[in-house]
Amino acid sequence: xxxxxxxxxxxxxxxxxxxxxxxxxxxxxxxxxxxxxxxxxxxxxxxxxxxxxxxxxxxxxxxxxxxxxxxxxx
Numbered sequence: 001x002x003x004x005x006x007x008x009x010x011x012x013x014x015x016x017x018x019x020x021x022x023x024x025x026x027x028x029x030x031x032x033x034x035x036x037x038x039x040x041x042x043x044x045x046x047x048x049x050x051x052x053x054x055x056x057x058x059x060x061x062x063x064x065x066x067x068x069x070x071x072x073x074x
Contacts, residue, residue, distance in 0.1 A: 001046040002057045012050035020044045020059075031058070033069035041065055 001007060005015045020029040020042025030040040041062040046055045058066065066072050 001048070001053075001055050002044070007048035007051060007053055009053040010048060010051040012048055014049045016047050016049055018045040018047065031066075033065055033071050039065070039069075 001015055002017075006013050007015065018029060022028045022030045022037055022040040022042065026032055026037050026040065028040075029043045029045060031043055033039050033041055041058055043056050043058055046057065048054070
């Protein structure tokens, strides 16, 4: 959905985005990959406003942070 802007479930193009952010005390659309709020990785949410299907995506710029995190594993 983040590239095509088409819902894979219903085919609608009524896709809205909630941008990832980090708020006070670690609140927001993010994944904490370390002990502090400064290590948070923002998670963007894509929502189909026809059927309600959602996807979450981390931006390419933050993928290295995830790979290098001690919390991440395969």
